[in-house]
Amino acid sequence: MDFAFDARTEELRAKLLAFMDEYVYPAEAVAHEQRERLASPWETVPVVEELKAEARRQGLWNLFLPDSEYGAGLTNLQYAPLAEIMGRSPQLAPTVTNCAAPDTGNMEVLTQFGDEQQRKQWLEPLLAGEIxxxxxxxxxxxxxxxxxxxxxxxxxxxxxxxxxxxxxxxxxxxxxxxxxxxxxxxxxxxxxxxxxxxxxxxxxxxxxxxxxxxxxxxxxxxxxxxxxxxxxxxxxxxxxxxxxxGEEGGGFAIAQARLGPGRIHHCMRLIGMAERAIDLMCQRAVSRTAFGKALAQQGVVHNWIADARVTVEQLRLLVLKTAWLMDTVGNKGAHTEIQAIKIATPRAVVEILDRAIQLHGAGGVSQDFPLAELYAGARTLMIADGPDEVHQRSLARRELKKYL
Structure with missing residues (x-):
């Protein structure tokens, strides 16, 4: 297993990091302000359309889709660090790069199982971000x-x-x-x-x-x-x-084919959410004073930050291993690892976000920081795409099968 980034991944990472710094992070507050002025909360805010145009101009578009005829043609291992970066701003970044669920999974379904007419009528406008x-x-x-x-x-x-x-x-x-x-x-x-x-x-x-x-x-x-x-x-x-x-009776198999990549994409983005939480924790710790000294000098804060860093590094390696397996032996061959990351990643990221919220006090649960919304998203992923208990049941049965 070699998880070093190749030249194309490094190039896209650099472009995406710059795009996040220059466009996405500054747009977060703008998007919230624009949404308050919309006639309907479901309308697209103008800044999102502006960012979509810029992302397409820079070639940061449809990065998720491994089929080179329709998407960027990246492997899971190449896409993992990019999805992680987008996870740092999960409301905006995936949307403006056309890498947001549920459209990603639906485009994958149409690519793999749709016929020519279905692809022309629905896949093409989805790929273009028109619908x-x-x-x-x-x-x-x-x-x-x-x-x-x-x-x-x-x-x-x-x-x-x-x-x-x-x-x-x-x-x-x-x-x-x-x-x-x-x-x-x-x-x-x-x-x-x-x-x-x-x-x-x-x-x-x-x-x-x-x-x-x-x-x-x-x-x-x-x-x-x-x-x-x-x-x-x-x-x-x-x-x-x-x-x-596809065919009649093929729905269950299609759903499994759709959910495998979806699960790893969620975990990739969750690592980015955890990185955003660590960044916010560190900023808060060095800027606030309690009981005569900076929060950064409090022992419990040291523990929180250190534990978060160790956890993120462990999760990242497990996700990269899973991506590598999906690329080399297919989704079925990576079944155990896909379940493992689906169990481990949301649970661990929820804990990191919980501590980040605690460190921010009242600000942590407010709309002035993204932590509460990140927490809600991460906690939901302990249910979405199969609750933890279902994956634990399947994973345990697979382990026990060796002994029965």
Whole structure:
């Protein structure tokens, strides 16, 4: 394993770091101010469009997509340090570089499983940043940690599929530019193989029978930059059979193919969030005095900062190993490591952010620092893309299998 950055990665890192310093960090406060003046909180603030244009001009666009025909053609190992940098400003940086979920995963699905017409109609405008998309899988009526539980029905009626069901926490669905849903439901609910009951279909947002009912909050945040998280109702929504993604019964496999890269991308960005927290902790520690001496001279603060640095270095190596394995032996070969980082990274970053909040006192929970929002995002990732307990269960069974 060699984790040294190659020449292309070094070049992109340098450009991205400069882009963050010159454009992204200064735009954070500007974006908040502009959002307060919008008629709708879901509209895109002007500074985001300005940054998107600049990112495209600099070639910092679609860096996530390994398919060189459509994206930057980077390996997971090359993309990891770039995603980490973008994670330092997770609301803005991924969005303005067209590397934000759920669009990233949806573009990967269309690249791998979409047909020529689907790619032309939906993938191309997504790659250009002209539209947004949503992935409709999670449901409120069942334990969605087990994807075989989903109850949304996709019934064939002649040349159409009829979709009926209720989804929630559908990321991106509140954004006015969200034009397409990738919907997972059951085409064969009574099939013997529970992992072949599901399929995925493309459902345009303006399809009759599709209702975006309400925005769902996450720890009180609405996540405007990523298009929010919505409850969506499908009431006999009809789409052509040609809107099927892949094959009937292939939905579960497509979901797993989509979620593997998504999980490592989240972990890459989480490391960047932890680095931002350490930076803010150090700035705070040297600038504040309590009980006659700087916080930087307090022993407990030393422990927090030292522990955070050790943790980040450990996590980074595990994520890089996982990226290397995905590149060399594929996602299935890296299954154990993908689960390991999904368990370890959000949990550890939540602890780092918690201490950073503590060090900032009242400021840590306020809107004047990004820590509270970072904390909410990191804590949510202990649930999203499979809760910790599901990954622990699978990982333990894999370990025990060697002894049974």
């Amino acid at each position: 947004r998309s949503a992935f409709a899988m999670t449901e409120p009526e069942v334990a969605s940690s087990d994807a075989t539980n989903i109850t949304t029905h996709i019934a064939r009626d002649g040349d159409e599929y009829v979709i009926t069901g209720r989804k929630w926490y559908i990321s991106g669905a509140m954004h006015p530019d969200c034009k397409i849903f990738i919907v997972m439901g059951k085409t064969d609910p009574d099939g013997e193989d529970i992992r072949r009951q599901q399929s995925m279909v493309l459902v345009p947002r303006d399809t009759p029978g599709v209702t975006v009912k309400r925005a769902m909050q996450v720890f009180g945040y609405e996540d405007h930059y990523h298009g929010g998280h919505a409850e969506v109702i499908f009431d006999d929504a009809r789409v052509p059979v040609s809107n099927l993604v």
